[in-house]
Amino acid sequence: xxxxxxxxxxxxxxxxxxxxxxxxxxxxxxxxxxxxxxxxxxxxxxxxxxxxxxxxxxxxxxxxxxxxxxxxxxxxxxxxxxxxxxxxxxxxxxxxxxxxxxxxxxxxxxxxxxxxxxxxxxxxxxxxxxxxxxxxxxxxxxxxxxxxxxxxxxxxxxxxxxxxxxxxxxxxxxxxxxxxxxxxxxxxxxxxxxxxxxxxxxxxxxxxxxxxxxxxxxxxxxxxxxxxxxxxxxxxxxxxxxxxxxxxxxxxxxxxxxxxxxxxx
Amino acid sequence: xxxxxxxxxxxxxxxxxxxxxxxxxxxxxxxxxxxxxxxxxxxxxxxxxxxxxxxxxxxxxxxxxxxxxxxxxxxxxxxxxxxxxxxxxxxxxxxxxxxxxxxxxxxxxxxxxxxxxxxxxxxxxxxxxxxxxxxxxxxxxxxxxxxxxxxxxxxxxxxxxxxxxxxxxxxxxxxxxxxxxxxxxxxxxxxxxxxxxxxxxxxxxxxxxxxxxxxxxxxxxxxxxxxxxxxxxxxxxxxxxxxxxxxxxxxxxxx
Amino acid sequence: xxxxxxxxxxxxxxxxxxxxxxxxxxxxxxxxxxxxxxxxxxxxxxxxxxxxxxxxxxxxxxxxxxxxxxxxxxxxxxxxxxxxxxxxxxxxxxxxxxxxxxxxxxxxxxxxxxxxxxxxxxxxxxxxxxxxxxxxxxxxxxxxxxxxxxxxxxxxxxxxxxxxxxxxxxxxxxxxxxxxxxxxxxxxxxxxxxxxxxxxxxxxxxxxxxxxxxxxxxxxxxxxxxxxxxxxxxxxxxxx
Numbered sequence: 001x002x003x004x005x006x007x008x009x010x011x012x013x014x015x016x017x018x019x020x021x022x023x024x025x026x027x028x029x030x031x032x033x034x035x036x037x038x039x040x041x042x043x044x045x046x047x048x049x050x051x052x053x054x055x056x057x058x059x060x061x062x063x064x065x066x067x068x069x070x071x072x073x074x075x076x077x078x079x080x081x082x083x084x085x086x087x088x089x090x091x092x093x094x095x096x097x098x099x100x101x102x103x104x105x106x107x108x109x110x111x112x113x114x115x116x117x118x119x120x121x122x123x124x125x126x127x128x129x130x131x132x133x134x135x136x137x138x139x140x141x142x143x144x145x146x147x148x149x150x151x152x153x154x155x156x157x158x159x160x161x162x163x164x165x166x167x168x169x170x171x172x173x174x175x176x177x178x179x180x181x182x183x184x185x186x187x188x189x190x191x192x193x194x195x196x197x198x199x200x201x202x203x204x205x206x207x208x209x210x211x212x213x214x215x216x217x218x219x220x221x222x223x224x225x226x227x228x229x230x231x232x233x234x235x236x237x238x239x240x241x242x243x244x245x246x247x248x249x250x251x252x253x254x255x256x257x258x259x260x261x262x263x264x265x
Numbered sequence: 266x267x268x269x270x271x272x273x274x275x276x277x278x279x280x281x282x283x284x285x286x287x288x289x290x291x292x293x294x295x296x297x298x299x300x301x302x303x304x305x306x307x308x309x310x311x312x313x314x315x316x317x318x319x320x321x322x323x324x325x326x327x328x329x330x331x332x333x334x335x336x337x338x339x340x341x342x343x344x345x346x347x348x349x350x351x352x353x354x355x356x357x358x359x360x361x362x363x364x365x366x367x368x369x370x371x372x373x374x375x376x377x378x379x380x381x382x383x384x385x386x387x388x389x390x391x392x393x394x395x396x397x398x399x400x401x402x403x404x405x406x407x408x409x410x411x412x413x414x415x416x417x418x419x420x421x422x423x424x425x426x427x428x429x430x431x432x433x434x435x436x437x438x439x440x441x442x443x444x445x446x447x448x449x450x451x452x453x454x455x456x457x458x459x460x461x462x463x464x465x466x467x468x469x470x471x472x473x474x475x476x477x478x479x480x481x482x483x484x485x486x487x488x489x490x491x492x493x494x495x496x497x498x499x500x501x502x503x504x505x506x507x508x509x510x511x512x513x514x515x516x517x518x519x520x
Numbered sequence: 521x522x523x524x525x526x527x528x529x530x531x532x533x534x535x536x537x538x539x540x541x542x543x544x545x546x547x548x549x550x551x552x553x554x555x556x557x558x559x560x561x562x563x564x565x566x567x568x569x570x571x572x573x574x575x576x577x578x579x580x581x582x583x584x585x586x587x588x589x590x591x592x593x594x595x596x597x598x599x600x601x602x603x604x605x606x607x608x609x610x611x612x613x614x615x616x617x618x619x620x621x622x623x624x625x626x627x628x629x630x631x632x633x634x635x636x637x638x639x640x641x642x643x644x645x646x647x648x649x650x651x652x653x654x655x656x657x658x659x660x661x662x663x664x665x666x667x668x669x670x671x672x673x674x675x676x677x678x679x680x681x682x683x684x685x686x687x688x689x690x691x692x693x694x695x696x697x698x699x700x701x702x703x704x705x706x707x708x709x710x711x712x713x714x715x716x717x718x719x720x721x722x723x724x725x726x727x728x729x730x731x732x733x734x735x736x737x738x739x740x741x742x743x744x745x746x747x748x749x750x751x752x753x754x755x756x757x758x759x760x
Binding site: 245 | 360363364366367368374375451459460461463464465466468469470471472473476477481
Binding site: 421 | 532533534535536547549556560574575576578606607608647648
């Protein structure tokens with residue numbers, strides 16, 4: 001039952017290497033770890049996908065329900081994102097209600113999907129002002145080896161692309177399910193790129209030990225046309241304006257690369 | 266009881282609904298030392314935002330297992346009063362409040378010399394009494410002043426301001442209706458002496474160039490906020506000094 | 521070697537006070553050769569040292585300080601004492617009893633109970649544990665009479681004055697016994713409530729005007745005036 005926290009000596013080594021432009025696993029400062037995407041593994045869910053980013057593993061399931069729309073958007077479906085840092089994923093995750101980390105993770109994933117208008121929510125309206133589809137995106141972290149945000153966003157995107165809605169018709173105010181399925185209409189492909197600042201250098205896709213020595217983290221979510229649709233700074237340190245601008249340039253590049261892993265044109 | 270959505274947020278002359286120019290901030294007023302029991306406190310009005318901040322500490326941590334051996338632990342609670350928004354909000358902390366409590370804590374901690382007080386806690390409470398957009402920035406601004414009022418040693422004050430894009434134009438300090446109806450909202454917090462951005466979030470859509478411009482706009486706003494914070498802290502002292510100068514003159518007059 | 525403020529100007533945290541050759545004094549912080557203020561207060565430059573006299577700060581325990589504390593809890597081996605610091609202080613039974621502590625015989629609450637005020641001395645304190653007190657020296661122990669007032673700890677040196685000039689004058693003019701706790705608490709014990717009130721008034725004035733000059737004289741004057749007026753009132757009431 002060893003702690004996952006790296007020893008001081010190792011932490012120093014990780015930081016020193018970064019100062020010299022290298023990383024412990026041999027990656028370049030802006031390289032992602034190897035990504036594996038598997039979609040559709042949970043048949044009971046309307047959509048699902050599992051992403052392995054290095055040893056970080058996240059499973060996302062998409063479920064549909066019917067519900068009331070929000071009063072200020074009566075013709076739009078509703079998106080709800082939830083994240084769980086499942087205790088089996090790390091000795092540091094405790095069972096219990098969502099803590100600030102899982103809430104932050106869920107809200108960052110949500111922001112990327114929502115602000116990029118990835119889901120065509122107007123097509124999820126059953127009866128305007130009365131009934132719409134509610135899309136539940138549940139992020140389930142299975143193994144924490146750093147950079148949960150990017151892995152979760154990628155898995156959420158893959159799961160949404162994998163999601164099928166049943167055909168239906170509205171007869172006498174009742175929703176009748178018809179045979180057949182159609183894919184959930186997806187209009188955009190948001191991809192999150194997270195940086196860690198270590199010894200004043202930016203590294204992309206920090207793994208667990210890099211996260212333990214970083215000063216701060218910065219996530220930029222980029223949509224398909226290269227616009228930034230969400231930003232979240234985390235951690236106790238800070239970034240200079242120049243570092244923020246540098247990150248935004250790198251993020252747009254890397255997002256395009258990562259997107260290709262999930263979106264087959 | 267929802268308000269009617271306004272037709273346009275900015276007119277053809279680039280004047281906003283509340284009469285402001287694109288790069289103009291809402292009027293701000295900060296009062297220091299407003300609460301008797303807290304070790305430090307401050308109150309801010311920024312446009313229609315009314316926010317109170319209070320600091321207790323450094324003091325012993327309860328529960329003890331949360332104490333850190335080498336520094337003080339900063340705990341932050343950002344909370345909105347049920348009557349602060351148009352539609353009554355339940356008093357229970359929402360997911361948004363929990364996320365904001367976290368990012369605000371991470372934003373202010375770099376400014377405090379927590380390593381001077383190991384095994385203690387510094388508890389910061391931000392209560393939004395009335396909200397009209399940009400509450401996390403106004404909350405950070407007033408919290409920083411409350412921390413200074415408490416006599417807690419700090420590297421610097423933290424200034425916070427939001428900028429964004431509304432109806433195609435880049436604007437400073439968005440109100441609630443501008444945030445909801447606009448294309449992007451970006452809260453930012455800055456610590457000038459270290460050239461440090463300690464809070465940065467964005468939701469909406471901005472191109473790379475727009476993003477750089479919005480950041481620079483927010484940094485300008487932060488500079489103005491910094492002046493207002495310093496003035497507020499200074500006035501508390503000046504008032505005390507004036508009071509005693511008056512007393513001295515009165516006493517001298519009596520002789 | 522530039523300085524950026526004049527003496528006695530009000531500064532706020534983050535204000536750049538001086539560069540390079542200066543030494544960072546109280547309530548300042550040096551980084552990359554630059555010295556910044558860490559608290560709101562009045563900046564001052566003395567020789568090559570720059571420091572800030574803070575408007576508000578709290579007491580940080582120092583070994584050998586005399587403090588006035590309030591017992592908040594009686595434990596198995598001693599007492600927990602609130603000394604108006606970020607840390608609660610401990611007073612062990614062995615530092616309060618002149619003979620060895622016998623748990624079966626000695627009843628700790630009868631010695632000091634929750635709510636009692638003590639004059640104590642700090643014998644140990646470091647970053648890894650709470651301050652330790654003792655009451656075994658002369659002049660220390662439970663406070664049984666007089667009144668205690670609290671002022672911000674940064675003003676304590678002003679109440680003492682240069683080489684004790686201010687406090688000696690106060691004792692003389694008011695006829696009170698005045699014990700100063702470095703933690704911002706002052707015990708005033710006089711022959712009458714009137715005398716104690718004079719002392720309290722004087723200390724409050726010192727607290728308000730700590731940053732001014734000629735304070736000792738003004739306080740002396742104020743006390744003499746107050747006492748003079750009282751004499752007049754006493755005579756008038758005696759006559760009627």
